[in-house]
Amino acid sequence: MPPTLKDVAERAGVSRAAVSRTFTDGASVSPKMRRKVEKAATELGYSPNALASSLTTGRTKLIGLVSNNFHNPIFLEVFDLFTRGLQDRGLRPLLVNLSNETDPANSIRMLRQYSVDGVVVASSTLPPGFAKSFRDAGVPVVHSFGRYSSSPEVHVVGIDNAECGRMAARELIRRGYRDVAFLGGPEGATSTQDRLRGFLEELARHPEIAVRHSFAEAYSFNAGRREMLKRLEDRPAEAYFCGDDVLSIGALSAVTGSGLTVPGDIGLIGLNDMEMAGWENINLTTIRQPISEIIGSSIELIVSMLENPDRYPETRLFPCRVIERGTLRPVPG
């Protein structure tokens, strides 16, 4: 139904090749020819079919954006930044929701059928092997918010989760807490494991401080709330480092709902600094993850892989920092 190259060529009285050339930049076309073609094209309302041209050029400018996290509000920011960043570079995000899938094979097949030029895996809970299987299928891939590895097999952009754990521990120690805990996300998630590891590592240097940990079933408000309610049944710790902000807010709700106060009775520190953490009625002390930088860097990386698919895989980690708000008690003295 929409006009094709041939229609334009006929109307302009030139060859199809000539039309094609006027629409691919860098091709040799005389000014006269260009005028003729452009006139015919606008008269017909022609715009080239990107999919047809992808057949010969081997480029679709389609990027698979794969995620399994459609419940944490931080991911709305993530999608916003990714879609805008990709669009600005003339790339189109093909969204894949992995929420109920476990097997990568399906989504790999699907993305190959649409011959995406590259894939961005945006998730802190998917195992590293997931991104790897895209690479094995010959598709350039970047794992955003993925796990640090000293010998990376795919590009990873994210934060040093273990360092965040240490950072949280130092912050709690600095404020004089003597009985602290980690309230993590799902036990299997690599991000949870790493944050816990760092947390324990740092606290191991302070044997006088009691440490414990437990896991919520998901990175979600309700999971955080439920887990904290369980902790409150027995004698709770003085302060909790929660796996992420949403968990923290759930935990916060459990604490205040039980008639205790934050930070009076219990201190809380989260991770992410999602928009909501700054809301007046939440005001969560947290560790800021520079998601905008992470995403910018991920896009830059995937773009560079379009030119050079065999680019040596690297890990890019961005520093986090503590954002002080109102859920930890002040530094003593």
Added chain:
Amino acid sequence: MPPTLKDVAERAGVSRAAVSRTFTDGASVSPKMRRKVEKAATELGYSPNALASSLTTGRTKLIGLVSNNFHNPIFLEVFDLFTRGLQDRGLRPLLVNLSNETDPANSIRMLRQYSVDGVVVASSTLPPGFAKSFRDAGVPVVHSFGRYSSSPEVHVVGIDNAECGRMAARELIRRGYRDVAFLGGPEGATSTQDRLRGFLEELARHPEIAVRHSFAEAYSFNAGRREMLKRLEDRPAEAYFCGDDVLSIGALSAVTGSGLTVPGDIGLIGLNDMEMAGWENINLTTIRQPISEIIGSSIELIVSMLENPDRYPETRLFPCRVIERGTLRPVPG
């Protein structure tokens, strides 16, 4: 690089047409042939190129998912439901972020270049003309969360915003408020206009009740908070119907942050019933918008348009209902 139809045909010692047929269902292939082809295909790891086939079939199974709302957490639920629903039907969402665009021409061109089979516009703030320009370009379109029109030009699926306004008014009246207000979203948004209209309409039947209204600059926490802070400077109303839940939560934060209580000093009712509204520390009374039904219906509609593009445009409205939580005072008596 990936194996093509031809490779499979050669390996199986059959014609390319035969291979094509074994991969299109409903085509006539003998069991023997099918076995031969499938064997060769799995050996080579072949899977058909959806884009190439779209050239002849005219179907890409790509659906443009267009939105300008990447800040309201409710839209994460929206994206989740849309992507899952489309995937389940073998369709692929091509995400378009309209946040900084105002002119539809660009996105229309882009979606036509990728020959999407249809477009879903998911937004309550885009003008009706936006969806229309897709239709004019010959692309099947559904406007989800769009405005009701008695003579619709495109498919609209959503709620009756005016009725929601009336519903909120009735709820406030029922609880004995005598001085009420509408704290709307951006003045230009059709959803805001309609909600206000309904709200005023219902209150016009109760001249003894004072009514006023004002608008926030966006459907966002900060806008709601700022606007409510302004209202609090002067003598505020007894109760506010806020344009949506995010605005309500912002307003809630402004009220409690000013040392007043909800619903003691000021009552609040929102609209959407986003997940967060039910969180213990928010506990917002609100009007539930059945987003899952709206999205299911939108998908059903766009799917049916793939078969029958000239389907007569209809408006589908879903009923809302009040979810009673803790931000309005109890019914007197």
Added chain:
DNA sequence: GAGCATTTTGCAACCGGTTGCAAAACGATT
């Protein structure tokens, strides 16, 4: 095993573009 209807298969053209190559047009030089 011949004759027939039915199914299966391959040929070849086509979908909407791109691109290597050679012919045509152009411009400069003598």
Added chain:
DNA sequence: AATCGTTTTGCAACCGGTTGCAAAATGCTC
């Protein structure tokens, strides 16, 4: 005006599939 080097243009093959049509194969019946 003839020669030569450059640029511009068109031809035709190709990208990875699909599909109408006719030929080949199959299954039945007698």
